[in-house]
Amino acid sequence: MQQGKLLTYTKSERNVYLVSMAGQNIIYNIIGAALAYYFQFVILIPALIVGVIMSVARVWDAINDFMMGTIVDKTRSKWGKCRPFLIYVPIPIMIITILAFTSFGFYGGSIGMNILIVAWASIMYILWGMIYTIGDIPLWGVTALMTENSHDRNKLLSFARIAGGVGGGVTMLAIVPLSLAFGEKLTASLGISAANGERWGFFLGALLFAIIGTAMFQLCGFKIKERVVSSEKKPSLKENFITMKNNKPFMQIMLSGILGSPKMLIALAAMPLINYYFATKDPIMSFVYMVVLGGGMFLGNFTGMGIAPAMMKKFKKKDIYNISNLASALPFAAIFIIYLLTPRGLLATSIPLIVLFSILFMINGFFSGLVTVLQSSMIADCIDYEEHKTGNRPDGIFFAGQTFLAKLTTGIATILAAIAYAAVGFSDAAVEDLNAYIANLGPNDLLPRDMPIYDNFMMILFLIVSLPPAIGCLLSVIPTWKYALDDDLHKRIVSELNERRHKADDIKIEAETNDLLVTSESSKEENAEKE
Template structure:
């Protein structure tokens, strides 16, 4: 097994690309629900349906994208061509998603379905090759963990920008993230233009600033059905699906700040604390992995997440200092879990190659993207269902007591339950560091 070191410039290029991708992703995932219900004035139950079926369709086509990637053969490799080609379409569809015309309800819904579908599919084309590159850049597991840790830190900086900056831009452009106003449509559109262009420009660095080094061990492209032989990956993805309702707390937090607290500025503080904790915790993730191993680090972060969310639900939000303190702990849980998740996925690429003789970064990471999208679909649809059930009204600031309780549960109770459910599959995860080291030694013997 080779011990090549990645250059700082290549690590930075790949990391800044992740930042750009996450700026765009979190703009859309955080604001799209609120944009549809409170700006475009589409009913929450309809928005929930759009969210679910759009993301479900995108999840279904992820495996197709993964197989396409693994069949690609060019002088640039099988991953880089997509990373070089997709930034411009990503910017265009990000902008169009926030350009719902002020026409009849039927036209609004049709436009939302088409534009959101196009954005979602374009994002898939960015995500699968990007994370496939994280294991194609180097075969050295220590370098991979170092790279992924750095990338996830930059990704969370991108998350911070994508969550915290758009509300500031919207308000400065004459819009509002609290109530419907005459300037909202223009403000959201210009914000999407700024974020879409900047994020896509950064993402272009993934294609133009990196190099594929780990090559396919077999000339024949793998088929998606071989994923059934990757038991560690399947267990991890099932665990992630069980954690779907904790992955949309940024969206729930927007409703919580705007309605329960009636102060959009609190969302900036809330999101900032959460993301700061995530970034801070990532610096310690490699040390925790070294101490506990990846499986137990993953499980322990879920236990920590459950404790913090359930305490938040029990204590309520009468004291914002307590709320922010518990959210900081939630962020620590999310940050460490995030690094470990992507590191495990990379390990399972090696596991599958050792078992089948085929290196399938595209297929493996397409399943990971499938899970991410399905998480989003389930989480956002669930938010829409809860909002509809509790009688949420997007065109007014004041809500009923039931609506306030429902919104707060989306930030506290449901994520706590999701953490517990997510632990169960990982109890059956058996792929150890020793087994991984043995596999790497056989796949890449020292020459």
């Protein structure tokens, strides 16, 4: 092998990987964007119970993610470390995703029915998290195995975040409005209640998006190739925990992500905010507001993710990460201040204010996009750092840390949202009454956002998407302010690692060549003796 020539992925592999990443994020956002809404606002499970279900699931995922990361790091097959999981897991994820939106009725009837609904919701959500992890960790971990070139890896991670953002963004924008539209059609055509129509509408919405997402996700396992060969050492779960604990930059990233958990509230509360304040559960208006407000955030997000590789060439990763987090706090805080200063209900009808909100969300999205790519890139750097230090390459367990962060931060944000909703009484019976009022709105009736009786509900929705995320942005820079892995040090590490790998390959090739020569000489001698 020629010294200095780095193995990397083809354009075809890159494109297939990005399609699969988009598909996987479609599936993730069926759950991330719609399931909590479905539990609390459709089948009316109380907010605190929803929070407990999701928080307990995240505690289990904390264990499950790292167990799965260890399994990936132990895996050696003809397909590699990650591909076997990417081949076999998408279909089971699709099935569990659909089952999560299968309910037996509405919470609030008999005690037995309530127990059944909560038990089913809990089992499906926990099971979904377990199965999803089996596909998620290998999908991210394989990026470190597809190329030896750190710049190509950073580009792939950036494109992956964009592809995931597109898949997830389309799902976030469309799944709730589309499910509401399905519900209205079913209510009108079958003569069922609006509540039952909405429940079945969400089932159909989940079914449609799950099939599309799975078809895309499935491609990756069959079409990509792993090029970076891992060491033969197969670490135990205990050894992996010790590895993570002793890798200072990795622990700094993990702690930063955990402290930034309140930032996830923007994703959790966006649907209720748009549907109850802006759109009053009208499917068309819900989609319009999602495009205007959510579209601003996604546009900023994609822009940030798209320019992240170029920025990483010019500036230190640590500086981009920290400054982006700090800068995000200002527009988050501005959202709540504007709400407090604006007369009741005006934010939904004032075009200048809606445009201003879209711009604020766009700014947040831009910095969030940078942080998202930087987090993945810095975790990949930590893998190189660990391989250089110990000879062990912990792709699975370190990218398990990334999936762990995504789930844990969502769990923490969910319980925070549940506490906030419960504090103002925006839960179960109150939601049922509000839904019934909206379903029976006449042309001359006041909208909920214009009624003083619902002021606390509307206030809490705006508060959740603004002040806690702003605080999370500030907290997240504390661990990484003095980040332990400098960019210059990482460049030296990558250079030395590639030299080691290529020397090892050259030695292996030389040994194989010598064996062939010895075998050839032996054959010649045997033939000579026979003659």
